[in-house]
Amino acid sequence: MVTTCASPAAVQLMSVKDVVCASAPDLQRLTGLSNSDVQQLITAAAAVCRRHPPITAQQLQHGVSGAQLRLGCPVLDRLLRGGLPVGGITELAGESGTGKTQVGLQLSLSVQYPAEHGGLGAGALYVCTEDSFPIKRLHQLIGEQVCLRSDVPADLVSSLRFSDHVYIEHTADLDSLLVCLTRRARLLLTRGLVRLIVVDSVAALFRTEFQADDWLERNRQLLTFSSMLHHLSQEFSTPVLCINQVTDVFSQSHNSMGPSLSTVSPALGLAWANQVMVRLMMSRLQGTVVRGDQSSALRRLEVVFAPHLARDGQNAAVWREGLRGVESWTSNRK
């Protein structure tokens, strides 16, 4: 690759990464090469580090990336303009009881459909950090998939072995979470067994383990964790859903992170928000929706920010078959 002869000892000590990160005068000093040779060395090292040469956006159009993971409800998928983007962290924040876990479960099933039906043709890794996995609810959702996904032929739905492809992990602390991601998640992704990672919830671990003074250490751990997720997501074109809690907002200071007039904001602050590509919020509204023999409290799924979505929201309800958007609803206020 590099045709000049540098002093072999110096070159052996350096990896390609070191060459790219060093400055030209430093390299000259270390290797004893002339300026033009050093430039050649840097260019060769950089070419190795580069994964893909630049492509035009037009070529991207005809490429594979840009797939999305549908939620399974056409109304909500329209809000998301297709679904969760692959390659980036999607956050779903909200108070407890609003239905965030429902979304995680629903996506764990919708990912298993083939691409032409909005899935990614593989399973899901569901990481629980607080409560134990709601296995009963998952089985209920599986039983009702035919009802939810009326757009998919029924024989295809019944042929999918849903419960076989949801991999459940319980991690009680930060270290085991990081180990789970580095080993198990990577293994499952490499083998093509999963194309979705759900972390339910991120806030739980980072809020309990650190005292108020440790925020520097907490941010450090948060960045390590999120960068790992980000890398996995980009490398394997896998959507990542992180479920988050909310904190109360006491005063709308001039340093506010959003225009929201709500009294709650997602937990973990600015450091976490900087890592998130799509932020969604789920809240409970007054009123209930009735359908047949079922009734559900009314919810609202809001897009707080996303590179490709407008700030918008959609009312929704939780039924036996899962979360569905409610276009026009008749309220039954109690």
Next chain:
Amino acid sequence: MQRPVSSLPLSQAVRLKLGSAGFQLTADLLDFKPDKLSKETGLSEEEAVEVLKAVKGGGGGGGSGDISASLTALELLQKEEELRSIVTFSSQLDECLGGGIPVGKITEVCGVPGIGKTQLCLQLAVDVQVPQCFGGVEGQVMFIDTVGSFLLQRVTDIAAAAVRHCSLLAEDDEQRAAMETFTVETILSNIFLVRCHDYVELLAELHLLPDFLSQHPKIRLLVIDSVAFPFRLLFDELSQRTRLLNGVGQQLITMAINHNIAVVITNQMTTRIRDGQSHIVPALGECWGHAPTIRLLLQWEGSRRLATIFKSPCHVETMVQYQITPEGFRDADQSEMAHSKRPRMDTDQSAAEPKDTSS
């Protein structure tokens, strides 16, 4: 030339060898051939050639471009006026910036997540391609995405809106002819995209960029979204991070000047505790703040989005309101702005000699 050898742009080792061989001034080196010089000083042939090139390059604007001929301030002013700025499609912001994002300088856009930094970058990636007869720059764009936020759906929306806008403005034959080549497909084909997953890939990409820019001389804009994301992970080695960022800053400004491009980078915000109060400030530290020429801060005030120019050598610190619509980055008051149809004639410069204003 009584210029000391130590002032030449050579590496330390070469200078030491020259010094110990007795060469103090560049005049001493003028009569030497490379092979004789290398024998005298112990330098390799290639190094000797470099030394002589550097010496000769001092008097004429040639060589490897390290020493260029000096320009007068008037020539610089004329050069700057010939360069068009890249409009943002928000007329208020364009006015504050004196036409738009300037070419040949680094502009940094900071803000909290979701405020519109990526939207502005995508808008500029489309705006740089506006044909010259509409007052645009008609250039290509290199988009380095470190976050993964370059989503084709959104780019297509913004491109389609820009095409619609320009076709409504097309008055004469020249503009109508230009609209033939200003379509969503051609806009997408003029955006070069690279995805970098960590800071090493970003640095590698920047090393390879000058060659790429030479091969594609029509590129007028480089966007890096965002510079902060990969570097914020180096929290344990802050000194290395500062050194790397300084290098990045130098590379960017060199490329901006040499290849005549506008560089737009986005930065994140971070919290700083000062005097017991927490403030939100741009990330990457104080040292990085010196790298960009112009810094724009995007922030929320209630439900309004504001853009502030908070560092610039040639603009007043002003605050304007903007909004993000399905069409892209726009003024707050109206959804379509009144875009000037012909290039602006510079009226506020008084020069001694007549200038050739671009038309």
